[in-house]
Structure formats: C-alpha cells, structure tokens
Amino acid sequence: MNLANKVLVALALGIIVGLGLNFSDLANHPWVDQNIIGGLFHVIGKLFVNSLKMLVVPLVLFSLIPGIIGIGDISLLGRIGTKAIVLYLVTTAIAITTAIVFAAGFGIGKGMSIPSDVSFAGKESSSFSDILIGIIPTNPVAAMANGDMLSIIFFSIFFGIALLSVAKQSKELIGLIEQINAVVMHMVTMVMYFAPIAVFCLVAKAIAELGIDLLAQLAGYVLVLLLALMFHMLVTQMVFLKALAGLDIGIFLKKIRTAQLFAFSTSSSGATIPVTLRTVQQRLGVDRAVSSFSVPFGATINMDGTAMMQGVATVFIANMYGVELGTGDFVMVIATAVLASIGTAAVPAVGLVMLTLVFNQVGLPVEGIGIILGVDRLLDMVRTAVNVTGDAVVTSVVAKSENRMDLDIYNDPEAGMIEDT
Ligand code: ASP
Numbered sequence: 001m002n003l004a005n006k007v008l009v010a011l012a013l014g015i016i017v018g019l020g021l022n023f024s025d026l027a028n029h030p031w032v033d034q035n036i037i038g039g040l041f042h043v044i045g046k047l048f049v050n051s052l053k054m055l056v057v058p059l060v061l062f063s064l065i066p067g068i069i070g071i072g073d074i075s076l077l078g079r080i081g082t083k084a085i086v087l088y089l090v091t092t093a094i095a096i097t098t099a100i101v102f103a104a105g106f107g108i109g110k111g112m113s114i115p116s117d118v119s120f121a122g123k124e125s126s127s128f129s130d131i132l133i134g135i136i137p138t139n140p141v142a143a144m145a146n147g148d149m150l151s152i153i154f155f156s157i158f159f160g161i162a163l164l165s166v167a168k169q170s171k172e173l174i175g176l177i178e179q180i181n182a183v184v185m186h187m188v189t190m191v192m193y194f195a196p197i198a199v200f201c202l203v204a205k206a207i208a209e210l211g212i213d214l215l216a217q218l219a220g221y222v223l224v225l226l227l228a229l230m231f232h233m234l235v236t237q238m239v240f241l242k243a244l245a246g247l248d249i250g251i252f253l254k255k256i257r258t259a260q261l262f263a264f265s266t267s268s269s270g271a272t273i274p275v276t277l278r279t280v281q282q283r284l285g286v287d288r289a290v291s292s293f294s295v296p297f298g299a300t301i302n303m304d305g306t307a308m309m310q311g312v313a314t315v316f317i318a319n320m321y322g323v324e325l326g327t328g329d330f331v332m333v334i335a336t337a338v339l340a341s342i343g344t345a346a347v348p349a350v351g352l353v354m355l356t357l358v359f360n361q362v363g364l365p366v367e368g369i370g371i372i373l374g375v376d377r378l379l380d381m382v383r384t385a386v387n388v389t390g391d392a393v394v395t396s397v398v399a400k401s402e403n404r405m406d407l408d409i410y411n412d413p414e415a416g417m418i419e420d421t
Contacts, residue, residue, distance in 0.1 A: 003418040010196040018207025027208040041205040048198030062181040067292030068160025087394040088302040095304035099311030102228040108220045109319030120370035131343040149300040188274040202265040214374040225312040245400035255283040263388040269299040269346035282416030285409025290399040298391030303341040305383025306351040317368040336361045
C-alpha cells in the first residue's frame with residue numbers, strides 16, 4: 001500500500017476510534033482523557049505537526065531563492081505574482097458569495113432561539129496598514145523565528161533577485177542553496193513517512209473531543225457549510241482548473257488528496273506548506289519558479305474555506321438574532337472577509353478572529369460567535385482542506401499559463417509518489 005492510501009486508512013481508523021471514544025463516553029473517563037486522548041494522541045500528533053512546522057521556514061527560504069533564479073527575469077516574476085494575487089482574491093470572493101447564497105437559500109438560523117449563555121470575546125487583529133508595513137521585516141532573522149510568512153517571502157525574493165544580479169560570481173552559493181533545498185525536501189519526505197500514525201492520533205483526538213450533542217443542535221449550520229465547502233472544492237475550483245488551465249480534474253483530485261488529508265488532520269494550511277509544495281512540484285509537475293512563491297503565499301492569503309465559514313456564519317447568526325442584512329451589507333461582508341484573509345495567519349481557528357472583523361463591519365453581535373464556537377474544530381479541519389486545495393488550483397493555473405508545468409509529470413500517476421521502503 002502506498003503512503004497516500006495508508007494515510008487514508010489511518011484517517012478512517014481515527015474517525016472510528018474517535019467516534020467510539022465519544023459515543024461510549026470513554027472520552028470523558030479521566031484516565032482515558034489524560035493518558036490516551038490528552039496524552040498519547042496529543043503528544044504524537046503535536047510532535048508530527050511540529051516536525052512539519054519546523055521545515056516550513058527553511059523550505060520556503062531555500063526553495064524560493066533558487067525559484068527566483070529559475071525565473072531569471074524580474075518582469076516574469078511580476079507577472080506570476082500579479083496573476084497569483086488576482087486569482088487568490090477572486091476565488092476567495094467567489095467562495096464567500098457561494099456560501100452566502102447557500103446559507104440564505106436554506107434560511108438557516110431562522111426561528112432558532114439564542115442560547116442564554118453565549119459569550120465570545122473578539123480578539124484584536126492587526127490593521128491593514130500594519131500588515132502592509134510588516135511585509136518588509138526590520139529583522140529577517142526575527143521574521144523567520146516568528147514564522148512571519150509574508151516577510152519571509154519578501155526577504156527570499158529580494159535575496160533571490162540580488163543573487164540573480166551577481167549570479168556569475170555566485171555560482172557556488174547558488175549550488176549550495178540548491179543542495180540545501182534538496183536536503184530539506186528530503187526531510188519533508190522523511191517526516192511524511194510518519195503521517196499514518198500521526199494522522200490517526202490527530203483525527204482520533206479531534207473526533208473524541210467533538211461535542212456530538214452540539215453538532216446535532218447546530219446541524220443546520222454545519223450541514224449547509226459542509227455542503228457549500230464541498231460544492232466549492234469539487235465544482236467551482238475544478239471548473240476553474242479545467243476552464244483556465246485545461247487540466248484533467250480526476251488526476252488533480254487524486255494527487256492532491258494527501259495534501260488535503262494533512263490539512264484536514266492538522267487544521268493548518270501553514271503547517272501543510274511542506275506537503276502542498278512537495279505535491280505541486282513532484283506530483284503535479286509545477287515548476288519551482290511558480291510553486292515556491294505561490295504555495296506559501298497562498299497558504300497565507302488564500303482562504304476560500306475560511307471565507308465560506310464567515311459567509312454562512314454571518315447569515316446564520318443574523319437570522320438567529322433577527323437582524324436584516326441588505327445587499328450592501330453582504331458586499332461589505334465579502335470585502336471584509338477577502339481583505340481579512342490576507343492579514344491573518346494560516347493557523348487553526350484563525351477564521352474566528354476574522355469573523356469578529358466581519359461581524360463588527362455589519363454590526364452583528366460578536367458574542368454570537370460563541371454559538372458556533374463548539375462546532376468550529378471539525379469545520380476548521382474541513383475548511384483547511386478546502387483552503388489548501390485552492391492554493392494548489394491557483395498554483396497550477398498560474399504555472400500552466402506561464403508554461404511552467406511539466407505535463408508528463410502531471411499525467412504520470414506514479415510521479416512523486418512515496419512508496420513504502
Ligand atoms: N485553519 C485554517 C487554515 O490554516 C484557518 C481557519 O479557517 O481558521 O487555513
């Protein structure tokens with residue numbers, strides 16, 4: 001069995017064990033809770049997520065610098081960047097519009113009563129100008145230490161451009177960076193070997209801790225959001241891929257599955273960057289010139305799934321509180337969600353922080369977010385998978401349009417597959 005299938009089996013087992021623990025109420029047994037769910041599952045899952053996160057900064061740095069050298073021409077870099085930004089923003093706007101249409105169509109939240117004990121304290125998020133200023137780090141080492149992705153991308157591109165200008169005298173340095181890149185890529189593959197056991201632990205823990213009662217109470221919200229997310233991932237994004245790049249959808253969905261499973265298990269597009277990057281480069285054949293920029297950039301600014309949650313949540317809470325939202329309000333929701341997706345990190349549950357911004361914009365009570373808080377863990381897993389799929393779709397479309405995609409690799413079912421040793 002290849003690794004992708006093993007991860008799939010691990011995921012299924014994780015769901016079964018998690019549900020078993022949940023329904024048998026074993027999840028609430030102090031010993032099981034402390035030693036198995038909060039102990040074994042938690043530690044193994046965390047070790048794995050940490051290993052992935054550990055590779056993100058070196059990977060982006062050492063993949064982006066040779067990526068820039070590979071582009072070799074600054075105007076092409078500008079074109080790739082512009083296309084990626086426009087597509088990321090457009091797809092996110094389409095995603096949230098779809099979500100609003102679904103939620104309004106189903107009229108979710110209408111006539112539901114507001115639980116008396118809701119509370120949610122909104123978190124402060126940075127202003128747009130601060131985010132813009134922060135793109136240029138005053139200290140690149142600090143940016144790397146903090147994992148500030150936009151700053152790291154900026155520094156790497158700047159370094160790459162400078163290196164390009166002195167390439168003749170710097171052949172050895174370029175060779176060295178290439179070698180480090182190959183080593184870090186190999187580290188990603190090595191970490192991925194541990195995925196089956198880690199995915200099992202992460203998923204079993206998440207499902208064991210899920211409040212099933214709450215899920216049933218909020219079934220309308222959960223189901224409509226899941227439906228909208230699936231529609232966006234399987235219809236909208238795939239139409240994009242086919243219409244703009246003419247790529248085979250079946251192959252794409254098959255090859256992106258591993259990255260989706262990682263995203264689902266870790267709930268973090270950021271932690272999934274190594275896997276997404278490996279997948280688009282080695283499985284889909286996207287040239288490093290495009291992918292080394294587009295993937296980490298997408299993981300940071302492109303959040304289709306997260307925006308959809310905001311759309312559905314806005315309609316749901318507005319209906320529950322009996323607040324009438326007009327077309328102008330919805331336009332505001334879309335604009336705020338798209339802008340907020342640029343400024344927030346790709347980590348678990350950041351979508352809730354963005355939702356605070358959206359609610360403030362249209363005057364919905366922020367404490368209303370407390371109603372959906374309890375089911376957010378599961379939805380975060382699904383929407384992160386949608387986010388990562390969106391990154392890979394846009395990366396493939398941009399690469400194909402610039403002739404930076406190796407179709408032999410794309411069409412080869414075995415390309416870049418991790419086999420068992
Ligand atoms: N967990 C999501 C991500 O990392 C963000 C969110 O929706 O909260 O992409």
